[in-house]
Amino acid sequence: MINVVNNSNNPYFNLALEEYFVKYKDLGEDILILWQNEPVIVVGKNQNTYEELNLEYVDKNNIKVVRRLSGGGAVYHDLGNLNFTIIKNKSKLHKNDFSFFSLPVVSCLNKLGVKATFSGRNDILIDGKKFSGNSQYFHKEKLLHxxxxxxxxxxxxxxxxxxxxxxxFESKGIKSVKSRVTNISENIDKGLSLIKFKDMLIQCFFESRKENPKNYVLSEEDTKKINELVDNKYGTWEWNFGKSPKFNYNKEMRFDAGSICVKVNVIDGIMKEFKVEGDFFEENPIKEMEDLFIDKKFNIAEIKSIIEKNDVSKYVLKLTNDDFMKLFL
Incomplete structure (x- = not known):
């Protein structure tokens, strides 16, 4: 096994790095990568991004959003979270065997006097609280865990x-299962830093294979190709939001103008149907306002831009732009 040294905290780069090594770069051995992200929501391959996160909070706090290759639920990463990746060659034996790849993590914590256990489908727990979730992706003869x-x-x-x-929301996306969670730092000696724990974990992964650690440092060519994946895929709205399964967005609120309900049909992140219903009074045909949103991206910035460029009271009597915007927050 080879440890790929990755000091990037850029979530787009880190997810692209995984795809690069599972699809385009073969080192001839299994690969281990330990990595950290700056604040980001990472959604599963089959999830509806909009349904999994508090979009207003995420935008306000500059939290990035990225979709990964593997399935499973949405997770939050920050610099207090350590991620591990194992890319195994020609491995059908351990396909969907999450416990096998989690054993070195459990072993590492046992050495620290913490009783960790693998539980359920893909979690590792301390005293019944989750601190690790796992998922897998398969490409040809390779397994990415x-x-x-x-x-x-x-x-x-x-x-x-x-x-x-x-x-x-009414969505066909895979919804996350919320669990009680805990930090490892709450269960160990406060003197152990994340960096020291990372070094220990690398050692445990190699010990589990009875091998000595060896490293691979990214070349300029590696970095260039990974950044191309960022530019063309992981850093794009089309991948992170547009790949969401078809879904319907519905929200109703009462204003001075009356009861207003918006119903939006979204396909590939694009608003294909947009309806405004309620007991309001029209100033002009409501369809004219609805048509403003058709074939536009379903995101806060796009919707806000459309509303700001128009006066919704021209269509709905006494409805202000600020009130209409609340239907999307």
């Missing part, structure tokens, strides 16, 4: 960033 490790993450931000009112 990756997992999160909450070491000292801000759990307050985690809960706020992933909190969304489910009644607003």
């Amino acid at each position: 990756h997992g999160t490790i909450l070491f000292s993450s801000d759990l307050t931000i985690l809960s706020k960033a992933l909190k969304v009112k489910k009644e607003k």
Whole structure:
């Protein structure tokens, strides 16, 4: 096994790096990568991005959003979270065997006097609380297994960033299962830093294979090709939001203008149907306003721009632009 040294905290780069090594770069051995991200929501391949996060909170707090190759639920990363990736060659034996790849993490914590256990489908727990979730992706003969490790993450931000009112959406996306979570730092000697824990974990991964650690440093060519994946895929709205499954957005509120309900049909992140219903009075045909949104991206910035360029009271009596915008926040 080879440890790929990656000091980037850019989530777009880090997810692109995984794809690069699973699809385009073969080192001839299994690969280990340990990495950290600046604040970001990472959504699963089959999820509706909009449904998984509190978009207003995420935008306001400059939290990035990126979609990964593997399935499973949405997770929050920050610099207090350590991620591990294992890319295994010609491995059908351990396909969907999440516990096998989690054993070195459990072993590492046992050495620190912490009793960690693998549980359920893909989680690692301490005293019944989750600190690690795992998922897998398969490409030809290669298996990519990756997992999160909450070491000292801000759990307050985690809960706020992933909190969304489910009644607003009717989606075919895979929904995240919320669990009680904990940080490793709450369960070990306070003198152990994340950096020291990372070094210990690398050692445990190699010990589990009875091998000595060896490193691979990214070349300029590697970095160039990974950044091309960022530019063409992982850093794009089309991948991170547009790949969301078809869904409907519904929200109703009461204003001075009356009861207003918006119903939006979204396909590939684009608003294909947009309806405004309620007991309001029209100034001009409501369809003229609805048509302003058709074939536009379903995101806060796009919707806000459309509203700001128009006066919605021209269509709905006594409805202000600010009130209409609340239907999307």
